[in-house]
Amino acid sequence: MTAATLLTAPRHPAAVLWDMDGTLVDTEPYWLRAESDLVHAAGGVWTPEDGLQLVGSGLERSALILQSRGVELSVEEVIATLTDRVREQIADAVPWRPGSRELLRELKDAGIPTALVTMSRRHMALDIVAALGFDGFDVVVAGDDVQNAKPHPEPYLTAASQLGVAIEQCIALEDSEPGVASAVAAGATVFALPLHIPLPPSPAYLLRDQVPTLADLTAVLA
Structure with a gap:
């Protein structure tokens, strides 16, 4: 050369x-759906705007915020639940x-x-x-x-x-x-x-x- x-x-x-x-x-819409389901099941309110505030954050921080909205699970339980629900959606279609x-x-x-x-x-x-x-x-x-x-x-x-x-x-x-x-x-x-x-x-x-x-x-x- x-x-x-x-x-x-x-x-x-x-x-x-x-x-x-x-x-x-x-996958952000998948995470939003999982977060919304978790908060609503606890009797709280979760909007698309709430979900967008978590984009790019570590899951530990996200779990703490979800706890503040009424989710009565430990940080690791919140993370595991969210991850499992997103994985289920990914199994149907990878976006x-x-x-x-x-x-x-x-x-x-x-x-x-x-x-x-x-x-x-x-x-x-x-x-x-x-x-x-x-x-x-x-x-x-x-x-x-x-x-x-x-x-x-x-x-x-x-x-x-x-x-x-x-x-x-x-x-x-x-x-x-x-x-x-x-x-x-x-x-x-x-x-x-x-x-x-x-x-x-x-x-x-x-x-x-x-x-x-x-x-x-x-x-x-x-």
Whole structure:
């Protein structure tokens, strides 16, 4: 390969780190349904606006808020109940976000490592990974794998460490404010892909309205 070829060759990220709920899959309506059923069964009120306030949050925080609305279960019982109900809905239909599987396939064909970084529980994340139909992720970091949930940087730092790459050479894909904050704090280049809740423009991340392509990622790095 000549020096000129090296200069013009596309620069690929060391890895691409994916959020799950809202980024890879549009499961937020599934979570809202599960939350609403749980609160209503306890005699409380839960609106779509309430559910949107939890987008991107760790499940422990969500459980505490549901308890404040009258749910008389422990934090772990709330988390288990919500997760089971969302998994049941996923078993009927996986709501892939448009472009997500296509980008994953591009990354795998290009030999670029990938990680799924989610605050959902590991067994649910593995359901989604299995539903892809191909080996889409090299690493899965779930909410029960870390001490600190998003917006703390630990989830993304953990993913980069497990992949053996520098976080500063990674691209992260996120849809929520806590998730974007986590990836930015970790040091990744961040594509913010809001779906149900708008995000403001910011020099800290790249705001897009749809899942990018590999060409979009390499263009940013160039």
